[in-house]
Amino acid sequence: MSQMTIEIKKTPHSRISEIDFDHLVFGEQFSDHMLEVRYSEGSWRDPLILPYGQIPMYPAVSTLHYGQAVFEGMKAFRYKDGKVNIFRLDKHYERFRRSCERVCIPEVPQDIFKEGMRALVDTDRSWVPGAKYKSLYIRPIVFASDQTLGLRASRNYRFYIICSPVGNYYAEGIKPIRLTTMPKYVRAVLGGVGDVKVPGNYAASLQPTMKAQQLGYTQVLWLDAIEHRYVEEVGSMNIFFVIDDILVTPPLNGSILPGITRNSVIELAKANGMTVDERPVTIDELADLHKTGKLKEIFGAGTAAVISPVGTIHHEEYQISIGSDEMGPVSKWFYENITGIQHGDVADPGGWCTLI
Numbered sequence: 043m044s045q046m047t048i049e050i051k052k053t054p055h056s057r058i059s060e061i062d063f064d065h066l067v068f069g070e071q072f073s074d075h076m077l078e079v080r081y082s083e084g085s086w087r088d089p090l091i092l093p094y095g096q097i098p099m100y101p102a103v104s105t106l107h108y109g110q111a112v113f114e115g116m117k118a119f120r121y122k123d124g125k126v127n128i129f130r131l132d133k134h135y136e137r138f139r140r141s142c143e144r145v146c147i148p149e150v151p152q153d154i155f156k157e158g159m160r161a162l163v164d165t166d167r168s169w170v171p172g173a174k175y176k177s178l179y180i181r182p183i184v185f186a187s188d189q190t191l192g193l194r195a196s197r198n199y200r201f202y203i204i205c206s207p208v209g210n211y212y213a214e215g216i217k218p219i220r221l222t223t224m225p226k227y228v229r230a231v232l233g234g235v236g237d238v239k240v241p242g243n244y245a246a247s248l249q250p251t252m253k254a255q256q257l258g259y260t261q262v263l264w265l266d267a268i269e270h271r272y273v274e275e276v277g278s279m280n281i282f283f284v285i286d287d288i289l290v291t292p293p294l295n296g297s298i299l300p301g302i303t304r305n306s307v308i309e310l311a312k313a314n315g316m317t318v319d320e321r322p323v324t325i326d327e328l329a330d331l332h333k334t335g336k337l338k339e340i341f342g343a344g345t346a347a348v349i350s351p352v353g354t355i356h357h358e359e360y361q362i363s364i365g366s367d368e369m370g371p372v373s374k375w376f377y378e379n380i381t382g383i384q385h386g387d388v389a390d391p392g393g394w395c396t397l398i
């Protein structure tokens with residue numbers, strides 16, 4: 043256990059009775075407290091848990107101008123016996139550390155990230171929903187806080203963790219969603235920042251996603267930035283294909299976000315004897331596999347999205363429509379097993395759930 047001291051200032055007025063846990067809209071309601079840690083003069087200091095609220099900030103803080111920031115998306119779950127756990131804490135911290143390095147943010151020490159999060163979730167333990175398929179979404183965010191318009195790495199930073207009780211991410215719930223490619227746009231290029239969790243990746247996806255939604259699709263299926271043929275990811279989740287009885291997903295080539303749920307799917311598949319092939323897949327190959335009946339299922343995997351079936355992929359002149367109006371059996375198996383592990387109904391494969 044760490045020797046770190048975290049000051050806790052509790053709110054005298056919990057807002058929990060205002061929350062309708064049966065009708066949660068993703069990311070729209072926040073728990074009672076947040077963690078705040080500041081970086082100055084070369085060190086992270088004085089972790090504090092305080093009531094969730096506004097944070098003071100000048101319009102010149104450099105993150106608002108140049109986007110020097112990193113975030114994570116994680117979840118806490120409640121077992122049937124009431125115990126609470128955080129899912130894949132170590133893996134998320136590792137990705138967070140790597141993302142910070144890429145945009146010159148000084149490393150947030152493990153104990154601040156992990157013990158700070160544990161203390162926050164413990165403080166807001168009553169906000170972790172008990173119902174299956176619901177969770178407390180945890181959003182760590184670190185950003186540059188120097189007041190400067192000069193383009194340089196900041197000398198001051200702030201790290202926050204906030205929490206939000208959530209159900210399904212997509213409005214479709216767990217019904218199949220519809221994707222379209224947007225070949226005029228790209229999400230990320232090799233050497234860029236597509237493989238780390240920085241806000242700019244998401245800002246750049248907004249306009250093409252809005253156009254896709256105007257055409258009747260839920261999200262964009264991103265293709266590679268050079269040949270516009272290789273399937274990469276969905277932005278809010280990684281993508282998987284069941285081809286005959288093989289689980290296929292694009293390899294982590296440097297422009298795809300290394301999803302933690304992606305990793306969980308791959309590890310579970312391998313542990314259960316399924317063949318997993320991390321290999322490049324072109325959009326034309328998918329159309330051919332669909333025509334010959336070899337493409338059995340498509341699903342996305344992400345922390346917010348969990349396992350989300352994909353019913354349609356549209357690309358230029360063709361449309362791949364697959365399955366019924368329900369999750370396919372393979373997608374369903376992953377959905378049930380991952381949520382089962384998270385809620386303690388399926389054995390933890392080893393250190394995935396950190397009890398708090």
Ligand code: COI
Nearest residue numbers: 115116278344345346347
């Ligand atoms: C997550 O899945 O946690 C993400 O950060 C994706 C975001 C679009 C909600």
